[in-house]
Amino acid sequence: MSVEILVIDDNPTNLKLVSELLEFEGHMILKAEDAEEAQVVLARTLPELILMDIALPGMDGLTFTRKLKADERTRHIPIVALTAFAMKGDDQKAFDAGCDGYITKPIDTRKLPEQVAEWLAKEGPKP
Ligand SMILES: [Mg+2]
Numbered sequence: 244m245s246v247e248i249l250v251i252d253d254n255p256t257n258l259k260l261v262s263e264l265l266e267f268e269g270h271m272i273l274k275a276e277d278a279e280e281a282q283v284v285l286a287r288t289l290p291e292l293i294l295m296d297i298a299l300p301g302m303d304g305l306t307f308t309r310k311l312k313a314d315e316r317t318r319h320i321p322i323v324a325l326t327a328f329a330m331k332g333d334d335q336k337a338f339d340a341g342c343d344g345y346i347t348k349p350i351d352t353r354k355l356p357e358q359v360a361e362w363l364a365k366e367g368p369k370p
Pocket residue numbers: 252253254296297298299300
């Protein structure tokens with residue numbers, strides 16, 4: 244299944260790594276380095292999945308997730324948090340903000356395509 248996925252990460256190396264891994268799986272990757280750029284992308288297209296870095300300059304990923312989940316137009320898009328904060332309780336913070344899942348950084352390059360495939364296989368409410 245080839246779908247559009249929006250990857251939001253302010254770290255260019257990480258953004259490139261994640262994008263290339265998922266492009267290799269045949270997906271179309273939309274990239275943004277912050278919430279502002281992501282909003283421009285989302286204004287013209289609605290991806291099937293969003294991978295959201297939590298530590299972003301400007302609006303952080305949790306705040307941005309709350310915003311997207313409060314918006315009729317974007318609330319159905321699953322959001323998977325990408326975060327280096329592999330601390331106890333941070334997964335709960337991501338879920339509380341409305342994230343549907345959680346992937347810890349550093350990214351496991353062998354596992355990521357599988358983790359994303361699992362997300363895409365999940366039935367969510369469609370618009
Ligand atoms: Mg970051």
